[in-house]
Amino acid sequence: MQTNLAQWAKDSPDGKVIDEILRKCVHCGFCQATCPSYQILGDELDSPRGRIYLIKEMVEGQAPTTITQTHLDQCLTCRNCETTCPSGVEYGKLLDIGRELVDEKVKRSFSGRLKRKVLAKGLNSALFGLSVRAGRRFRSVLPERLAGKLPLARAPGRLPDSVHARKVLLPLGCVQPDLMPSIDAASIRVLDAVGISAYNFPVRACCGAVNFHLDETQSALQQMRHNLDTWVPLLETGKIEAIVMNASGCGAFVKEYPFHFRHDPVYLEKAHYLLEHVKDIAEVLAPHAAELGKKLQNKLPDPVAFHPPCTLQHWQGLRPLTEKLLAELGFNLTVFGEANLCCGAAGTYSLLQPEIALPLRDRKLAAIDSGGQVKAIITSNMGCMSHLQSGTPKPVRHWIEVVDDGLST
Structure with a gap:
């Protein structure tokens, strides 16, 4: 992709980084096939390629708008596109820089700022635990979407x-x-x-x-x-x-x-x-799989579906290692389609963008069910756990808990 950065962008601390990332993109569109927000919305500007164009326009001198901000906000930052991209575009880094630049130039609405401030302060507060306990006690009167974020402890x-x-x-x-x-x-x-x-x-x-x-x-x-x-x-x-x-x-x-x-x-x-x-x-546990497997006293649920979080498979590239470990421990893992696709949790995304997050959750659960009846769903991230659990009666657990149950006598 050819670039012509505005002088302010060239002179910025990240000017060179932006330019290098943009120039790697060859407009192929492979990313669209694996972008979860594009799968739901079907809008070019809600695909990685479209968002790259929006960032490119901004750093070349076009003023961003609330529309720009909205399309960038609607990205789940799953980085599935990076796994798919044949050109090695570091989309995640570009998006982080692009979002910061847009936020400097476009003021959010009062309700938007308030919502983010409340979430940021609330989740980092010493009172969070008290709020969780109160929420569980009065779960029946909470909105369904919020109650679903409070899994039974x-x-x-x-x-x-x-x-x-x-x-x-x-x-x-x-x-x-x-x-x-x-x-x-x-x-x-x-x-x-x-x-x-x-x-x-x-x-x-x-x-x-x-x-x-x-x-x-x-x-x-x-x-x-x-x-x-x-x-x-x-x-x-x-x-x-x-x-x-x-x-x-x-x-x-x-x-x-x-x-x-x-x-x-x-x-x-x-x-x-x-x-x-x-x-x-x-x-850490992979080198000890054989040793640990011999210590399991109780039967593991069979079969199970392993949902690999995006942060495990696309950010860290640890899906193969984790699935190999689980198999060596004795898990019978059911194969299902679209295992690469985000479940919609994405940290606080499911609270801020429910119109995208909930269809992605249901799509993920439907894909798991299509792979056959499973006794449980296991994963590696608590956010995915609570999000998926809110849409299914099947138990959704961190795999380490299930292994711990197997060790119990």
Whole structure:
């Protein structure tokens, strides 16, 4: 794609990055076949190619509008298009830059700003847990869409007392400890079963993704700096060997820290160091699959459908490794169509864009059902769990919980 960037864009810190990404696009349109928002809306401007054109027009001098902002907002940032693209266009990075540029030039409506501010503050608040407990108690009077975001909590259970030579940090995120504490507890027990202890670090810290995707960029960077200042010394001193993520959305975002600190040399160095030590829990357990499989005492649900979150398969490229691990552990995974397509959760997207998120959820569940009757749906991200669970009576669980159930005697 030929470009002719306006002078202000050329002189911007990201001018060269924008130009290089745009020039890789060859207008082929392969991305449209795998773009979830395009599948639902059928609008060229709601495909990656269309959004690239909108960003290109802006950096070449055309003023963006609320229409530009709307089409960029309607992207789920699933990055399926990056997996599909034959030219290696880094669409996700271009979209992040493009959104920031549009937000600088186009003021959102009062209701739009309020909605994002409430979500950003609420999900990062110490009162979030209280709100969750109150919501569960009064679930019957809540709007259906909101009630669906409050999955029934499972008791975390007893944590192991053993201390192993190998230690990792399992960060306590912003919402998972309140919404689904059993995931972290199950992760700790399964890691213990293969001789790895979760370092006792009770401080909760958001990875920054919630604020970043709700236009609170500076707050997000502050959270990222806090994590780097906290985690890197633990790694450098040998107190832990890795940062282990059991939410693929958080893991994917943390692995993007180098991009977010591309203009900050000090934190860029820390981010690159951290990148070498951030692991999805599947990456940590994969070498222990045979050992762990022998320790399973209880029968696994059979068959199951594994929904690979976009942040696992398109952002991190870990779908093959995870599915191989699950098969080696004894899961009978049902094959279904469109496993590459987003379920519509996408963090807070399902709250902000329900008219797209709900059809994608139903499409995903229909695809799973078409693959045959399954006993349960398993996944790697709590956001996908709660979103899918709101549309089906089948149990939807994090796979680590199911493995933990198998270990229980």
